[in-house]
Every structure is written in structure tokens, then in C-alpha cells.
Amino acid sequence: MSEQLTLYLHKIQLALAEANAPYKAYQVDLRNKPEWFTSKVNPVGQVPVLTYGGPNVNPDDPSSLSAKIAESNVILEFLADLYPDSGLLPKDPVLRAKVRFFIDATIKHIEGTYLAFVQGNESFDNVLKAIEFIQELLEEGSDFAVGEHYTIADACISPHLARLKIVTETGIGNFPAGMGYKLGEELEGLKFAKFRKYAQRMLGRPGFKQIHDEEAVIGYFKRRFTNRIQ
């Protein structure tokens, strides 16, 4: 699978691991998509995609009887529905709204502004504001983004935090030279202590270490980000 997309896959794998949910995984070669994948599983050809239910078949022989669910954030909510006692979403409506607001902020500020910065299309200042917005939502000293348990909010942001760490440590990205390191320096400062500590805790979780292949992501970044703006 393209490295770019493992980010979205990892959100789901993290949630599955934290919920102790059984699943089978099948890696789709996106440069050589099998016909059965596009016609039977996901007409848009996207990954990640989940099939649910239907008879037990080999992953490369999907049944028409299973439900097909695409979009990483839709899948995260689906897992929270399937495993209502896993803590992936709290039971309380107000806390659930906080989890969803955190995910919405991640989509806007990380999958939006921060990714645009890495692609060379957004200012350094705006990235700092974006990360600050996320930080404001974190509870001081809490192990998790929202409440007392690992939720889909943590699963949603963690893969991004790992890639942010790589960008600040290697300077790889399409932003002007040095900006990656500069971002790292800002995030080391007092102002971002809460964010940094939260990120360290997320990346230190056994579930995360199991799925993250730092070398593979670095290799992908080197191939992908070759067009620095001046």
C-alpha cells in the first residue's frame, strides 16, 4: 500500500488494537489494483476499506453479502458502534461530542493546514496556530485527548503525530529548507509542552509501536517530497 495511505490505515488498526477486536487484514497493491477489489469491495478503489459480515471467505475473494465501509473516520465510528463497551467512544453524549470535535479539529488543522504546510502550500505561522488549536483541546496532564480512556480521537491523531516527529527531526518536506527543523524547535518550547507530552505518550503506546515503521515512512517522505518551494 502507498505509504501515504498507511496513515489512514493506522488510525483504524490502532482503534482495533485498543478495542481488542479480531480482524483480518489484506494489503492491496494500489499500483496494480486487483479487479475484484474495485468491482466488489470499493468502486472508488480507496483504502482503507472494511468488509463486515457475510460468509467467512478469503480476503481476496470478497462476498457480495458483506457490507463495505470506506473512509477512515467513518470506520472509526463504526468500530465504536460495534464495540460500545471498549471505550473507543464514551457513553456520555457531551464527552462523545468532545471526541468528535477533536476529530473535526484534527481533520481541519492537521489533515488540512499541517499537511498543506508539508506540501509547501501553507505558512509556518498558520501551522503553529493549527497545532495550538489542537493543544487547547487537550486536558492538562491527561493520558488521552478526551476523558479517561483511549478513544477514536487518539487513534485519529496518532499517525499524524508520528509523521510530524519525522518532519521535525529530518527536515523533509516541500516547505522551504530549514522550516521543518524550525517547527521542531518551536514545539520543543514551553508554549507547546502540553502538546509535546501528549504526543510522546501516544507514540509510546505498545499498540502504536507495533504498527509504526519509521524507516518505511522516512523512505516514503524522501521519495514524495522532492519539490521544495523557495
Add this chain to the structure above:
Amino acid sequence: MSEQLTLYFHKISPFSQKVELALIEANAPYSAYQVDFRNKPEWFTSKVNRVGQVPAVTYGGPNVNPDDPSPLSTKIAESNVILEFLADLYPDSGLLPKDPVLRAKVRFFINAITRHVEGTYFDFLRGNESLDNALKAIEFIQELLEEGSDFAIGNHYTIADACISPHLARLKIVTETDMGNFPVGTGYKLGEELKGPKFAKFKKYAERILDRPSFKKIYDEEIIIGYFKRIFTDRVQ
């Protein structure tokens, strides 16, 4: 055991209309307060929503006047987050089905609205996206609709219907008046395409969903037309 719920909205905002629709369809009691954007009250930004936008809700806490929000209430912003919150508060309203697979379909539909309507189609209105891509975006949405169904998903009004309805109403205005920052005539052209057999399913769904009493209750076409006249003043050539 009913907690107070106050919605801060504005008639021109499709995002706050999503929430109004869900509240009415769920028969949920609520107070409503229209925020004056040309004279935004300081208390709105400092006490209700830091980002200063509608929709925003306060939930719980003492019964106060909407213009005097209590620090004891919970504040929730972002239209799609509020829609899910209402579905949680009213689990038997049908706003979300009970079945996880159907719930996923509702959420996939909402995700598609964010991407294709609030993304591509909005860019088209701004003059930053082609008519072709706007049509592809609408086609993607149409593919998700069940043939002949009154609702986007399943047998009941859900937050998917609430989410798209305000946008469908404004799409109707754009195709009938050609208002927008796209080149002259492109709005009319979009309207013609949508009248064709290819988009029959979409058109029928839009007509049915805009015909609902809940929608007519909250929608004022003249206000939206007046607003569009003010904002669409920069046509691309």
C-alpha cells in the same frame, strides 16, 4: 430530566440550518437565538464559541436568557458534531439508525457532503472549480441515494438529510438565478444538466426533502437571495 438546549444560529447559514432541521425532526425542545453578524456581541465569542461562528449550542446548566449564557453549560460547536450530539440525546428519534452498518452509511453520506458539496461545489460557486467537477461531485452524492426513497439513507429522516437539505435549497437558487462567482450562464447550465435524465434520482430526492414541513418552517428564500446578491460580486471571466 430535560436539560436546556439553546441554539445560536443565523438564517443565512446553511450550517446552522442543518441543526435547526434535526431539532425539529426530532421534536426536541430548544431555545433559539439569531446572532447578528454585522454587530457580533462580545459575549458570543467569549462565552459561547471562541471561533465566533454559528451554529453553536449551549447544553445544560441553569435556564438563562440566550444572551446571558451561563459558564455552567456545555458549549458545543461545529454543525456535524452537533448533529451527532442530537442523535445521541435522542436515540429513538431516528436521527441515526440503530444498526451499525446503516449508521456507517449515514456517516459516509455526511462525509461525502463535506468533501463534494462543502468542498468541490462551494469552490465552483467561488469561481475556483469547473462545472464538470461540480457535476461529478453531485453525481457522487446521487450514487449514494437509494432509488425512490424519501430519505438519503434507510426509512427515516436522518442527520444525513438534515446535513444536505440547506445546500440543496441554495443549489436551487443558483440554478434559477445564475448567482455565483462562476462565469456568466454557468449556473443556468448547471440547472439544465440537473434537469436531465442522468440526474433524475438526485432531483427527485431534492424536491421531496425540500418539501418537508420542517424545511419550510425555517427557510426564507428571499433572505438567501439577498445574501447571495451581496456576496457574489466577483465573477471569474
